[in-house]
Structure formats: C-alpha cells, structure tokens
Amino acid sequence: MDNEFQNFDNQNQENHTNDYYNQTSQNQGNPYYNTSSSQGQYYGNQPATEKPCGMAIAGMVLGILSMVCCCIWYISGILAILALIFSIITLVKKKPGKGMAIAGVICGAIGLIIAIVMVVGFVAIRQSGMSSSDYQKIIESIQQME
Numbered sequence: 359m360d361n362e363f364q365n366f367d368n369q370n371q372e373n374h375t376n377d378y379y380n381q382t383s384q385n386q387g388n389p390y391y392n393t394s395s396s397q398g399q400y401y402g403n404q405p406a407t408e409k410p411c412g413m414a415i416a417g418m419v420l421g422i423l424s425m426v427c428c429c430i431w432y433i434s435g436i437l438a439i440l441a442l443i444f445s446i447i448t449l450v451k452k453k454p455g456k457g458m459a460i461a462g463v464i465c466g467a468i469g470l471i472i473a474i475v476m477v478v479g480f481v482a483i484r485q486s487g488m489s490s491s492d493y494q495k496i497i498e499s500i501q502q503m504e
Contacts (some may be wrong), residue, residue, distance in 0.1 A: 410455025417445030417462025424469025430478070435473035441466030 421441035427434045445462030448455055 393400060408454035410458050411453040413444045414448040414455025414458040414462065415452065417441050417443075417448060418458040418465065419462075420444065421465025422468060423463040425472065427463055427473040430470065431473045431476035431480075434469050434476075438466045438469035441469065454467060 380445070420437045424434045424441055427437060440463045445459040445466060448459035449463070449487035453459075
C-alpha cells in the first residue's frame with residue numbers, strides 16, 4: 359500500500375515539474391510575464407511611472423491652498439496665480455506630473471474666481487453708501503424681530 363502512494367506521489371511531482379518548465383519556456387520572450395513565481399502572472403501593458411516634477415506638485419498644492427484660504431482673498435488670489443503659473447509651465451514643457459498639473463490649474467482657477475468674487479463683493483458693499491452705523495441699525499432691527 360505504501361508503495362502505491364509513493365509511486366503516485368512521484369508521478370504527480372514529475373507532472374508538475376514538467377508543466378512548470380513548459381510554461382516558462384513558452385513565455386520566455388514575453389516581457390510582461392513574471393517568471394519569479396511558480397504560478398506566473400501577466401502584468402499587461404503597464405507604462406513606466408515617472409516621478410512628478412516639483413513644479414507640478416507645487417502647482418497642485420498652491421491651488422488647493424488657494425481654495426482653502428478663500429476667506430482671505432488677497433492670499434487666495436496670490437496662491438491661485440502662482441498655482442496657475444507653475445501648473446501651466448509644467449503642462450507646456452510636458453514634464454512628468456500631468457495629472458497634478460491639471461489639478462493645479464483647476465484648483466487655481468477656482469481659487470482665483472473665488473478671490474475675484476470676494477473682491478467684487480467687498481467693493482459693492484463699500485460703494486453702497488451705507489455706513490457702519492446703518493449696518494448696526496439693521497442688525498438691531500433683526501434682533502428685535504426675534
């Protein structure tokens with residue numbers, strides 16, 4: 359009985375070994391085939407990833423900060439302009455980090471629009487001719503309504 363199991367085990371090992379060598383010899387010319395594992399895996403057409411350039415990262419970070427600092431319009435405006443400059447330079451020179459540069463352009467544009475709207479709003483309030491005492495009266499009348 360032990361002899362039967364031993365023969366079966368030896369045959370099974372031989373078959374697996376031959377299958378592995380046949381697979382690796384068939385896929386030797388394929389650069390996307392991983393021969394380091396016994397199972398063999400295809401990785402597909404994966405492009406080589408490059409590290410994004412610093413200007414793309416700076417453009418994206420400054421664009422995000424320009425939206426976060428929207429209440430301080432003069433800081434938001436400066437950050438948005440810098441984000442647009444860095445991101446556009448990255449895109450024009452075709453440096454790595456295109457996705458970050460596009461995010462920088464979008465966030466910078468949104469931050470710049472918010473800053474412009476804030477400036478226009480402040481100027482419109484200033485030009486309305488109302489003084490601080492007029493605003494105080496409006497606030498008092500609203501409090502009396504409650």
